[in-house]
Amino acid sequence: xxxxxxxxxxxxxxxxxxxxxxxxxxxxxxxxxxxxxxxxxxxxxxxxxxxxxxxxxxxxxxxxxxxxxxxxxxxxxxxxxxxxxxxxxxxxxxxxxxxxxxxxxxxxxxxxxxxxxxxxxxxxxxxxxxxxxxxxxxxxxxxxxxxxxxxxxxxxxxxxxxxxxxxxxxxxxxxxxxxxxxxxxxxxxxxxxxxxxxxxxxxxxxxxxxxxxxxxxxxxxxx
Amino acid sequence: xxxxxxxxxxxxxxxxxxxxxxxxxxxxxxxxxxxxxxxxxxxxxxxxxxxxxxxxxxxxxxxxxxxxxxxxxxxxxxxxxxxxxxxxxxxxxxxxxxxxxxxxxxxxxxxxxxxxxxxxxxxxxxxxxxxxxxxxxxxxxxxxxxxxxxxxxxxxxxxxxxxxxxxxxxxxxxxxxxxxxxxxxxxxxxxxxxxxxxxxxxxxxxxxxxxxxxxxxxxxxxxxxxxxxxxxxxxxxxxxxxxxxxxxxxxxxxxxxxxxxxxxxxxxxxxxxxxxxxxxxxxxxxxxxxxxxxxxxxxxxxxxxxxxxxxxxxxxxxxxxxxxxxxxxxxxxxxxxxxxxxxxxxxxxxxxxxxxxxxxxxxxxxxxxxxxxxxxxxxxxxxxxxxxxxxxxxxxxxxxxxxxxx
Numbered sequence: 001x002x003x004x005x006x007x008x009x010x011x012x013x014x015x016x017x018x019x020x021x022x023x024x025x026x027x028x029x030x031x032x033x034x035x036x037x038x039x040x041x042x043x044x045x046x047x048x049x050x051x052x053x054x055x056x057x058x059x060x061x062x063x064x065x066x067x068x069x070x071x072x073x074x075x076x077x078x079x080x081x082x083x084x085x086x087x088x089x090x091x092x093x094x095x096x097x098x099x100x101x102x103x104x105x106x107x108x109x110x111x112x113x114x115x116x117x118x119x120x121x122x123x124x125x126x127x128x129x130x131x132x133x134x135x136x137x138x139x140x141x142x143x144x145x146x147x148x149x150x151x152x153x154x155x156x157x158x159x160x161x162x163x164x165x166x167x168x169x170x171x172x173x174x175x176x177x178x179x180x181x182x183x184x185x186x187x188x189x190x191x192x193x194x195x196x197x198x199x200x201x202x203x204x205x206x207x208x209x210x211x212x213x214x215x216x217x218x219x220x221x222x223x
Numbered sequence: 224x225x226x227x228x229x230x231x232x233x234x235x236x237x238x239x240x241x242x243x244x245x246x247x248x249x250x251x252x253x254x255x256x257x258x259x260x261x262x263x264x265x266x267x268x269x270x271x272x273x274x275x276x277x278x279x280x281x282x283x284x285x286x287x288x289x290x291x292x293x294x295x296x297x298x299x300x301x302x303x304x305x306x307x308x309x310x311x312x313x314x315x316x317x318x319x320x321x322x323x324x325x326x327x328x329x330x331x332x333x334x335x336x337x338x339x340x341x342x343x344x345x346x347x348x349x350x351x352x353x354x355x356x357x358x359x360x361x362x363x364x365x366x367x368x369x370x371x372x373x374x375x376x377x378x379x380x381x382x383x384x385x386x387x388x389x390x391x392x393x394x395x396x397x398x399x400x401x402x403x404x405x406x407x408x409x410x411x412x413x414x415x416x417x418x419x420x421x422x423x424x425x426x427x428x429x430x431x432x433x434x435x436x437x438x439x440x441x442x443x444x445x446x447x448x449x450x451x452x453x454x455x456x457x458x459x460x461x462x463x464x465x466x467x468x469x470x471x472x473x474x475x476x477x478x479x480x481x482x483x484x485x486x487x488x489x490x491x492x493x494x495x496x497x498x499x500x501x502x503x504x505x506x507x508x509x510x511x512x513x514x515x516x517x518x519x520x521x522x523x524x525x526x527x528x529x530x531x532x533x534x535x536x537x538x539x540x541x542x543x544x545x546x547x548x549x550x551x552x553x554x555x556x557x558x559x560x561x562x563x564x565x566x567x568x569x570x571x572x573x574x575x576x577x578x579x580x581x582x583x584x585x586x587x588x589x590x591x592x593x594x595x596x597x598x599x600x601x602x603x604x605x606x607x608x609x610x611x612x613x614x615x616x617x618x619x620x621x622x623x624x625x626x627x628x629x
Contacts, residue, residue, distance in 0.1 A: 014235065
């Protein structure tokens, strides 16, 4: 039976930061550069925030800078509310970020510039993806692997996959659904708010949900 | 040899290093800097070169030779790139260039990848022969966020001929028309400076320097250099001492490419006066075990720099689970997450306040120290830096693709 199941192969992404050479010192220049920088740069600043170990006050780099360096807290809160995983393409995410900034500028047209040295530096990444050498074919083995894999692997499968696959679904859920037919588990995982946890928090939640699913199986075995 | 890091460094870094070395197997990687002793660059190269060799990379490390006049000039360049006004005459620039030209006679530059460290050997790019078949990268370890414009303009003239410039911190990048990559430096957890020490080893070093362990110890380890602000650290100690009796240790090595060190050391000694609780130690090169022991014996470790390349002494102390206080300059804010694994400060008063907090709240100090070690494990170990150099090299060989599947 297990032979027929497509195994789940854990992979890992490691990113090296690369400069775009562009920096913003005000909301106006931030907005201007957001409209022009590469998709890779928008992706990095909007979606790779969770690779940082210490989640700070906001949910992406633009919001963090608006709040902490520009001290425009309302803008920071609004930018934090932009969900990059709700959009199918980076172009849509970019448009939404610009819309939020434009709305803000229409209400508060003359924000200050930051001090020299506090500018926003637009970066991109060189990403290396490689298998970590763990392939699993059932939920028990998956659970064991999930407990020990690197946070970067969870980021790759849980966050980055949503954009890579363009379907708003993470790799774990896709495998649970397509290969293990665990629809209840997939529904439960969908309830995890990806913005409210660091990666270890995500790990804990998924472990808990898998354990619950397995317990349910033990009580009433699947046929 | 790399297997010695299993269980110490993150497994992902070791896995990626192995995969990249399979791809780059047999290729040659040359590093060039200007000193074999003193400073973070040479410490890392001492360890990195044998590790790379062991992984079937033909790695070499060459050091350019220069006289006192050359190093006086390059020290001015270093200071100027860090924003300190320095006069560098046309004759000095010429001398810098000519000393580099003289060095090409005794260094074999034939390598698949060449990494030139810092401004001292930056003109070497002018003399490379095999332009097409080798990747030349310039690695800048210093804070060039606000350089003297004329000095940066001259260095930039050389840098533009490299394929890639590597900086430690995003703030140091300079909007160049070549690829600019950020790679933070690192510490070696197995080196004499960072390996675990026994209590006896620590006590032996403390006895050797006649340092009683009878009261809390504040420590700063750094070169005697005005940007490290040892005078400020003494002021911090004097404020703290009003509330908690303590000792201050200022320990520093000298480096052969730093002629200003002695003048600064004398200034610090004079400012310290005859306070028996201030201990100023000038350590000879390779005093790694001594520095390790001092860091482990300390209660609070400061790095109150006012300009900093990266400030790896912060990571060294964090690796030993020490509570750290650092000036918010250079690479220190990348290592210290304020309030999570240490404190960032902007003044003598701020540093004194945070020191008092640590001395009066040992639970907090312990908690932050543990978080510090974990943070260093994930971000600032030598294995991560080797991984990054190999990644960039491989990415450049793949024509600069931004996503690479191995």
